[in-house]
Amino acid sequence: MRNTLDIRTVANRYAAQLQLCCSQRSTSYCIARTIHAHMIASGFKPRGHILNRLMDIYCKSSNIAYALHLFNKIPEPDIVARTTLIAAYSTAGNLKLAQEVFGGTPLSTRDTVFYNAMITAYSHNNDGHAAIELFRDMRRDDFRPDNYTFTSVLGALALIVEDEKYCQQMHCAVLKSGTVFVTSVLNALISAYVKCTSSPLASSSLLMGAAKKLFDEMPKKDELTWTTMITGYVRNNDLDAAREILDGVTENIGVAWNAMISGYVHHGFIHEALEMFRRMHLKGIQHDGFTYTSVISACANAGLFKHGKQMHAFILKTEEKHEPEFSLSVNNALVSLYGKCGKVEEAREIFNKMLIRDLISWNAILSAYVNLGRIVEAKSFFKEMPERNLLTWTVMISGLAQNGFGEEGLKLFNQMRIEGFEPCDYAFAGAITSCAMLGALEHGRQLHAQLVKLGHDSSLSAGNALITMYARCGIVEAANCVFLTMPCLDSVSWNAMIAALGQHGHGLQAIELFEQMLKEDIVPDRITFLTILSACSHAGLVKEGHRYFNSMRGCYNITPGEDHYARLIDLLVRAGKFSEANDVIESMPFEPGAPIWEALLAGCRIHGNMDLGIQAAERLFELMPQHDGTYVLLSNMYATAGRQNDVAKVRKLMRDRGIKKEPGCSWIEVESKVHVFLVDDTVHPEVQAVYNYLEQLVLEMRKLGYVPDTKFVLHDMEEAQKESVLYTHSEKLAVVFGIMKLPLGATIRVFKNLRICGDCHNAFKFMSKVVGREIVVRDGKRFHHFRNGECSCGNYCSILQIHKCFGYQSGALRKAILHDACCSLQLMTSWAVVCNVWYLELQYIKPGETAIELAERIWDIISVRAGLKKVPWDGYLNYSRHSPKHRDRSNKSFP
Structure with a gap:
């Protein structure tokens, strides 16, 4: 009898120690191991209830191996031990072992708690269907569900709901069970209704109505009740209803305010989120890591760096001591804030000081480097990442x-x-x-x-x-x-397609698509107007481009930026409207930057406007002294005007400043491999075969009238040498390689880093006719589709105007205009020559050449370039072509 009492006393003492151990969460495992070791050393053989407590501690400490070892030592494990083991396996994510324990337990020994454990296991491991099926088995086996059963099964229901009827059926089951006044059960039911709204088969308004009815009828609400309703309305885009719920909160429930702030942030109402935080602070409601994270994220997403920095200072001032988890989430948000606002050094400083980092921290820094285009640092940081x-x-x-x-x-x-x-x-x-x-x-x-x-x-x-x-x-x-x-489709989709049409010269189609976008009630953004202005520029649609530019501010409240003005200037100067372009520049609300002067210089180069071109180049030298493109454009403009001394000066200036012209580079994809060609290429393994084949093609092209345009060779050398230089251009080599290697009839697609040279452009027209293929070239500005001797960019006409040419010594002026498909050009005076050649250089009177001889020479060039028949000079240009179709059209246009 005495021994029995002693054993019972020892057992009670161990049980009390283990009970006390459970309250010491951080050290419970170590204390339990010590108590367990003492039992073994003293020879004490614990009974089931003590082993169950030990198992529970081991399981909650994620030491399932020890728990399983104890379980196997129990001769006849009771239902408590089995329930504990199922919960442990569930926590570890091992659903299969949990099912084995459940299946190996006789029906006669099971109870409601045991079923609850298995239902919870299914729910926690996202197997909602299995949880619902087990709930039905439980009821069929005459086990009465309790509060915990309904809480678990409703959580599982939220994973699989496809129709509101499932929620309604479970609602009826709750009513029948008598747990309708239990707050935790009603919270779970409201949550199920809310989550069901995401199903495409469900009626969100009916479900939220049912949830609201439950909410209103609840005798007692806790913070989860309020938060669930607010979250539900936020998820269904009803922020006003969510705010109405929050206004009804009588207690200072921080999580409810957090849910509202998070909702505002998620839907882009940044200022409302900041105002909510301000009110929260004034009401004395406790902030937590989630609050700070939401507000900082709002500032980061909206680019409100000043507000975000103020929040950072507020946190440093008010949160002197906090948990590591708090620090991690808030620091991650701060790293993202500084990174998204372009302050990567500050972001890196916070990152380096963080005692705890996770993958979110590393990804935030990586994103900051990438967003700023600092790819070298991004690549280095990427390699350093531990995971x-x-x-x-x-x-x-x-x-x-x-x-x-x-x-x-x-x-x-x-x-x-x-x-x-x-x-x-x-x-x-x-x-x-x-x-x-x-x-x-x-x-x-x-x-x-x-x-x-x-x-x-x-x-x-x-x-x-x-x-x-x-x-x-x-x-x-x-x-x-x-x-x-x-x-x-979103605005990015429309913008991409409008840009695609514009780049390929389909300006009218781009405009049609833009108008369709407006009819679809898609609001254009800044990028939309950049794309449509570019499309108008490529197609020469001056009137339309002007109208769209003016509509930005007038119709859509978008203030044009420098990039929009640059597109407008480009549109105007391409059409030769320098006076209008100058008026636009003078009316700009800011000083013109490099993009404006670049557009102006390019237009001056096209039309030979030397004075304005030099002025634009001088401004670019001030703004971007190291940019090679300015020097190249100015040099080309001088060369076209025959001012070789000025060409030499520009080249010397480049050498003195250490500026090197970006080398031309073209590439083509053949059999999934990209082949790259440089100017005067000697590296490609098949380049000699390319040169040989190019020679043969040029012979055939000359028969059709092709003459190499040596004006595009800027070096001072013999004509024959200049022609040889033209044949080494990278785009010619790439196109010829494609003709050699791609299947007969296949389209040749070549890409170039710089703008296509004028002679290459002309050569490809003839080449497309010789080989009977479409040649597509993408240069630094646009696409050119060459088909049967024509190019897609030929919407412009070039007019050489030699008005009063007898006394005119400075050369012929070129002006680009738009003409219709029927070539309905108005014939000019007797000293006008009209052609449809886009890349036609300016012609100047040579020493000893009369004006009539100049006109005859220009006419010879036009005859070759435009495919016009040579006709006697009679003071007027008789417009005719080889094609009968064109001859019929010209007869209608010029009776």
Whole structure:
């Protein structure tokens, strides 16, 4: 009897110690291990209730191996031990072992708590269907569900709801059980109604109405009740209703305010979110890490750096001591704030001082480097990262693509897949953008096929990237096909398609699409107007471009930026409207920057406006003294005017300032491999064969009237040498290589880093006729489609006006105008010569040459360039062509 009492006393003592141990969360495992060791050393053999407590502590400390060891030592484990083990396996995510324990437990020993544990296990592991089915089994086996049962099963229901009837059925079950007045159960039911609203088959208004009715009838509400209702309305875009719920909160419930602030941030109401924080502070409601994180994120997303910095100072002042988890979330938000606002050094300083970092911290710094275009630092930081997730790879791939490192972006995309990461639609979008930059059409098509195979073909970001890729690879029809088949469109989609049409010279179609966009109630943004102005510029649609520019402020409250003014200037000067362009520059609300003067200089180069061109170049030398493009344009303008001394001065200035012209580079994709050619290339393994074939083509082209235009050779050398130099241009080599290697009849698509040279442009017209193929060239400005001797950019006419030429010594003026498809040009005076050649250089009177001889020489050039028959000079230009179709049209136009 005494021994029995002693054993019971010892057992009670151990039980009390273990009970006390449970309250010491941080050290419970170590204390329990010590108590357990003492039991073994003293020879004490614990009974079930003590072993159950030990198991519970081990399970809650994630030491399932010890718990299982104890479980196996129990001769006949009771229902408490089995329930504890199921909960442990559930926490560890091992649903299979939990099912084995449940299935191995006789029905006669089970109870409601045991079922609750298994239902909770299914719910926590996102297997809602299994949880609901087990709940039905439980009721069929005559086990009465309690509050915890309904809380767990309603949580599972929220995972799988497809129709409001499921919520209604569970609502009826709650009413029948008598738990209708239990706050935790009603909270779970409201949560199920709220989450069901995300189902496309459900009526969100009916569900939120049912949730609101429950909410109003609840006798007692806790902070979860208020927060769930606010979150529900936020998820359903009803911020006014959410705010009404918050206004009804009688207690200072911080999480409810956090939910409202988060809702405002999520829907872009940044100032409302900041105002909510201010009111929260005035009411004395306690802030937490979630509050600060939401407000800082709001400032970061809106670019409100000043407000974000004030919040940072407020946190430093008021939160002297806080938990590490608080510091991590807030510091991550601060790193994102400084990074998104371009303060990467400050972001890095916060990052370096963080005692605890996670992947979010690393990704925030990486994104900051990428967004600022600091790719070298981004690549270095990427290599330092201790771990990477899909977001890491996606940010880096997109950053490389958007900053001109397309080849590296594709390599990284492949490396990501090798390391076992399945790309998301954003990663695909980054890789497709790389293909767009490189002109890698076949690779882009392969990515498109993979995108469809993986089910990402409905992705908005990937679809937008595909539009740009196909357009930049020269197939605007494929871009349009993607655009038309996308399930949903945003402003980026419309902008991409408008830009595609404009780049390919389809200005009128671009305008039609823009007008359709307006009819679809899509509000144009700043990018939209950049694309439509560019389209108008390429097509010479001056009136339309002016109208769209004026509508920015008048109709859409968009203040034009310098980039918009630059597009307008480009539009005007391309059309020769220098007076109007000058008026626009003088009316600008800010000092003209480099883009304005670049557009003006380019127009002056086209039309030979020397005085204004020199003025624009001088301003560019002040603003961008190291930019090679200015020197090249000015040099070309001098060369075209025959001012070789000035050409030499510009070249000397470049040498003195250490400025080197960017070398011309062209590339073409053949059999999924990109072949690159440089000017005067000797590196490509097949370059000699290319030169030989080019010689043969030139012979055939000369038969059709092609004459190399040596005006585009700026060096002073013999004519024969100048012709040889023209044959070494990179775009010619790339096109000829494509003709040699691509299947008969296949379109030749070549990409160049600089603007196409005038002689190459003319040569490709003849070349397309000789080989019977379409040649597509993308240069630094636009696309050129050469078909049967014509180019898509030929919407402009070039007019050489030699009015009063007898006394005119400074040369012929060139002016670009737009003409219709029927060539309805008004014939000018007897000293006018009209042609439809875009790249026709200025002609100047040579020493000893009369004005009549100048006119005859110009007419000889036009006859070759435009395909016009040579006719006797009779004071008027008789307009005729080889084609009977054109002859009929000209007879109608010039009776």
